[in-house]
Amino acid sequence: KFDWYHYFHLETIYEWLESLAKKYPNLVTVLDIGSSTQGVSIKGVKISHNPANKGIFIESGIHAREWIAPAAATYLINQLLTSNEDSIKNLVKNYNWFIFPSINPDGYKYTFEHDRMWRKNRQLFGTARGVDLNRNYPDHWNSTGSSSDPTRYDFAGPSAGSEIETQRIIKFIEDNVQKEQIKAYLALHSYSQMIMFPYGYTKDRVENYDDLKELGQQATDAIKSLTGRDYVSGSIIETIYPSSGGSMDWAYAEHKIPIAYTFELRGPPDSQDMFILPAEEILPTSQEAFAAIKTIIEGATAKG
Numbered sequence: 001k002f003d004w005y006h007y008f009h010l011e012t013i014y015e016w017l018e019s020l021a022k023k024y025p026n027l028v029t030v031l032d033i034g035s036s037t038q039g040v041s042i043k044g045v046k047i048s049h050n051p052a053n054k055g056i057f058i059e060s061g062i063h064a065r066e067w068i069a070p071a072a073a074t075y076l077i078n079q080l081l082t083s084n085e086d087s088i089k090n091l092v093k094n095y096n097w098f099i100f101p102s103i104n105p106d107g108y109k110y111t112f113e114h115d116r117m118w119r120k121n122r123q124l125f126g127t128a129r130g131v132d133l134n135r136n137y138p139d140h141w142n143s144t145g146s147s148s149d150p151t152r153y154d155f156a157g158p159s160a161g162s163e164i165e166t167q168r169i170i171k172f173i174e175d176n177v178q179k180e181q182i183k184a185y186l187a188l189h190s191y192s193q194m195i196m197f198p199y200g201y202t203k204d205r206v207e208n209y210d211d212l213k214e215l216g217q218q219a220t221d222a223i224k225s226l227t228g229r230d231y232v233s234g235s236i237i238e239t240i241y242p243s244s245g246g247s248m249d250w251a252y253a254e255h256k257i258p259i260a261y262t263f264e265l266r267g268p269p270d271s272q273d274m275f276i277l278p279a280e281e282i283l284p285t286s287q288e289a290f291a292a293i294k295t296i297i298e299g300a301t302a303k304g
């Protein structure tokens with residue numbers, strides 16, 4: 001039994017993905033892009049109706065403690081597969097979706113078993129552990145908003161792309177970006193209620209800044225009318241803070257994937273632990289994420 005009223009262990013999420021492939025054999029394939037540092041598979045699904053369609057790649061859970069992100073990714077998968085709304089059916093008809101709910105499986109498991117507030121992967125560095133995988137990508141690596149200190153939460157790793165989890169994603173994108181015509185790279189995080197686009201490392205504006213800003217604004221408007229929540233849209237550096245080595249910056253810069261967004265979903269109303277979102281908020285937060293993604297993809301489709 002799977003739902004959007006509880007947070008689930010990695011194994012349960014993976015069992016659910018497998019059950020979808022059985023239930024929708026002509027539409028859903030489970031993808032296993034290889035194992036993590038500690039030998040756990042990084043799994044996702046491909047939802048494809050027509051091999052010739054353009055692709056949309058979605059990662060979540062790069063930060064282990066942001067539990068709402070994998071939950072919202074599973075909600076997206078479920079909407080795409082079960083909705084009777086024409087506009088949602090069209091999203092499946094017109095695009096191939098590659099959705100990976102937890103691209104840091106070791107970290108995610110660790111937050112269930114040992115430390116709810118763990119963020120990084122579980123690689124060992126002497127007595128310290130963990131690389132912030134969202135600082136490890138080979139684009140302006142460790143230039144700003146990251147650290148060379150393995151004890152810190154924003155440790156960029158010993159070198160660019162050093163981590164197995166990073167290498168798995170890089171290889172998947174490299175192998176598939178042309179073949180699958182991947183046009184969008186979306187990353188799910190929490191908490192700040194933001195819809196962000198490149199870059200994180202510089203204030204220089206990307207070439208399609210105006211389009212990304214406009215689509216981001218439309219997405220925040222969609223959320224506002226759905227749940228009344230205020231989200232803010234802009235580039236990473238102008239909304240949240242400078243940071244380098246993020247996956248989305250890499251996908252945009254290295255592979256020219258033009259539609260690139262990082263979503264910061266909800267945190268709790270007031271708490272010391274902003275990553276601990278009450279389970280009652282999984283559904284509305286996932287609905288917000290879905291509305292934003294739908295708005296962005298439909299808007300990008302209209303722009304051509």
Ligand code: 0X9
Nearest residue numbers: 134189190191200243246247248
């Ligand atoms: O610090 C981060 O990685 C993200 N914020 S979080 O609270 N979820 O940790 C936002 C920054 C995203 N930066 C890049 N993609 N470069």
Ligand code: ZN
Nearest residue numbers: 063066189190
């Ligand atoms: Zn995050």
